[in-house]
Amino acid sequence: MTIEQALRRHPLPRLESRMLLMHAWPGLSHATIVGYPERELAEDIAMVFDALAARRLAGEPMAYLLGVREFYGRDFAVSPAVLIPRPETEHLIEQALSRLDAAQPARVVDLGTGSGIIAVTLALQAPQWRVSAVDLSAEALEVASGNAAALGAQVDFRHGSWFDPLAPDDRFELIVSNPPYIERGDRHLGEGDLRFEPRGALTDEVDGLACLREIAAGAPARLLPAGWLMVEHGYDQGAAVRGLFCAAGLLQVETIRDLAGQDRITIGQKRAD
Structure with missing residues (x-):
């Protein structure tokens, strides 16, 4: 079977077919696909591609x-144990870097x-920051720690729920989070990529605000004076999350x-005592 024949075997968009074929055949390039469509595939590669x-x-x-999947200009490994990175989350990065000085030391935790x-x-964009990260899923932490190692980032990973694995005296200039925020009965959970994530x-298996409530309520005790809390949320949750922060x-x-003009990130600052 040739490259061209393989690509025509499945009714997929041309670009997706090419990407999958290059994944199945390490070393194969777009240039080779375009320039040598008559090149033969080994049987094992054809089976993997199919x-x-x-x-x-x-x-x-x-x-x-x-x-x-690419995020903020870097390739991150993903698996079904973690969400697929989405461009909207880059707004969290931009807000963090605009509110804190990347050249000055700061303590940051990602919940x-x-x-x-x-x-x-954040660890790569602001090397002076001391970044920690928490997750309840051991499988997710394995993916995250692998990404940190592959990209050369210094991150302290901790296993547990939200603030629980933090030391009693841990305080931060910045708390960030992209928590579960889809309501239990939302039809989108049964559509598209979300079916596989x-x-x-x-x-949160309730109203979509349970995790956001817990984070907002617990953040003031974990923030240093003038520290920031920043969370991602659903397009229709802006008013509710602002209420939680207030x-x-x-x-x-x-x-x-x-x-897209949709509410996406809510931020708030602790009083500077």
């Missing part, structure tokens, strides 16, 4: 098939780190919209 294509046709996300995209990116990282006594509470 299996990948079948999984993609069944709806499995490309990120899981390829094992990688519910998943693949580690937030913690690792870890449910526990998507929904109820916790945070100041400068503001919701940031994403590039």
Whole structure:
């Protein structure tokens, strides 16, 4: 079977077919695919490609098939144990870097780190910061620690729920989180990529605000004076999250919209005592 014949075997978008074929055949390039479509595939490579294509046709996300997704200009390893990185989360990075001086020491914790995209990116963008990351999933922490090692980031990973694994006296200039915020009955959980992502990282199995409530309520005791809390949330949760932040006594509470104009990030600052 030739490259061209393999690509025509499955009704996938041309780019996806090429990406899957290059994944099945390490060393194969776009240039070779375009320039030498008559090149023969080894039988084992053809079998791997066919299996990948079948999984993609069944709806499995490309990120899981390829094992990688780009975030903030870097490639992060992903698996079905973690959420697929999404561009909207880059707004958390931008807010963190705009509110704290990247050249000055700061203590930062990422709650519910998943693949580690937030913690690792902050550690790399601001090497003076001391970054910790927490997750309840041991499998997710394995992915996150692998990403930190591969990208050369110094991150202190801790296993547990939200603030629980932190030392009693741990205090931070910045707490960031992209927690589960989808309501239990949301139809989107049964659509698209979300069908394949870890449910526990998507929904709190109640109203979508349970984790956000816990984080907002616990943050003031963990923030240093003038420290910031920043969370990602759903497009229709801005007002509710601002209410949680205000109820916790945070100041400068503001919701940031994403590039689609949807509420996406809410931030708040502890009083400077």
